[in-house]
Amino acid sequence: MNKKSKPSAYTLPASQLQKIIDLLHEQGYTVIGPQRQDNAIIYDEITSTDALPAGWTDVQEGGTYQLQRRDDDAWFGYAVGPHSWKQFLFPAKKKLFTIERETFRAQAEPADKTRYAFLGVRSCELHAIAIQDKVFRDGPYADPAYSRLRNNAFFIAVNCTEPAATCFCSSMNTGPGAESGYDLLLTELIDSGQHEFLISSASAKGRALLGKMELPEATPAARERGQELLARAADKMHRRMDAEKARKLLLANPEHPHWQELGARCLSCANCTMVCPTCFCSTVEDVTSLTGDTAERWRRWDSCFTMGHSYIHGGHIRSSGAARYRQWLTHKLATWVDQFGVSGCVGCGRCITWCPVAIDVTEEITKFEPVTQETAA
């Protein structure tokens, strides 16, 4: 790459972000971005930067999530909320087909041609999307709806400079800085009253859009500041996960006594699987019209924490909470690698924050370590 002819980063004054949103609208994109709703930062359609959660941050711990005012007016000064981009690419509820009793012809839903532009995608979330690509798009059978939405989407990533206490992406090598999978990448710089972004592109789509902006090249000082913020963010993360070790521990311990303890604490509420940006289980529901002439088949998000998930005639395979917790954690951190070549965890910490009983996967995994004399003493 020739860095001299093409600057690697530009400076985008905060006031100019609106122009990017406008350009995306002109190109037919539906822009989804962060906003404050119901005391959480969630993802929904936005048309203006006024909707961004300016000056808010999220304080997270096991089982708690609270929004607090920041000292500054940063637009992306939070980590991640209960939403992930999964809900747009893999909707929680989707009609698969409508069928007529008479003709028995199954009519698929018209393809969702929405072109999403996702604003504020974190590195962990880009990794989560890459993981779901392996599940839904790149396997022997593809989900055509997912593939279309995902391939049409425009990704504006934001480097994460304000990780939550529940984050552990740095140890999972999935953040805090975004390295690939985006069209545009922002780093928010907010110093002594100046509010601007470093902006760079990593795709033709991204470069084309940047080309319309006529932005000044970022100064070395600004670039350095961006790097500094990322390094500081990585340092702030105290939770850790050793992915390779976790995998080995789980594969070696399907019958460890700690599963019983986890099973006793876990409420099987499925929150962790709903907020997880990579969990992909779904079930189907059949609905018949009142006249009985037509029926519909719907796909809905499902969770391995429900009893029905493992039901076959005669009973539920995973009838105990311990077995369901083992399925979730072992799949996420261990067998996922066998299936898709990557861990199913991106270290976003959502499952810790949104667990009503504050089960912390980074802590629980250590309970499977063999008891050495040192630790026993």
Add this chain to the structure above:
Amino acid sequence: MAALTDPMLPRPFRIEKVTHETADTFTFELSQQQADGDGRFDFACGQFNMLYTFGTGEIPVSISGDPAKPQRLVHTIRAVGSVTRAMKKLKKGDTLGVRGPFGSAWPVQQAEGNDVIIIAGGIGLAPLRPAICSILQNREKYGHVALLYGARTPQDILFEKELREWRGRFDMQVMITVDHAVGTWKGNIGVVPDLIKRVKIDPDNTIAMVCGPEIMMRFCVIELHNRGMEHDTIFVSMERNMKCGIGLCGHCQYGPEFICKDGPVFPFSKIRTLFDIYEL
């Protein structure tokens, strides 16, 4: 066009014939309604389809037909849940939705040149029937062929007419046992693994294909292993909840395996470490 490539859309199949096998088990012979081409339904022995009944739901069911007769798609179904009970009410001329075929197959080619021991429990005979048909059509390619079949009672024995034919052959050993019986039953009473003791096994030149309840498969594998067979020569067919059949819904996971796309037929060596884990 998307409708054609959507793997979740069922294709309509007409029920051409219903055979009541036992009090709760029936066989459908189906023909393709929107036949593109010659209406053949080609599949590998041991594969399954997702069968959809209007408005009720969709379930995985193994194909029980003869692969040499692909004009008719054959499924043998036991009425045990809401979908299969709805299917039991269907008659000739009614329509079913079909997606498939999916999954892995019995090693009928790999078994050529070897002895074959086929072990079935209950409805587990249905997924093995295509393999039996295929082996008998190419009988000269195999050594000793044995079928061991266990049913709950004499009244629960599937494919009785065919079993009589198979037992009449001089080139096939057929043994049947039931868990319990009253009245005129003069045959074996006991569990299927006990029959294995009575079969000649040349452990280095035998392929076993086993399908039935997990508990039955467990003891069959132990018995076959005791007789000197390696775990990679014993094949089993597994069952789990499935919503999609194509590895997307997550329901059929069994450790690292997706029963729908990595199975349902596995060499036992591949799942040996999973098989003994309770509630996996």
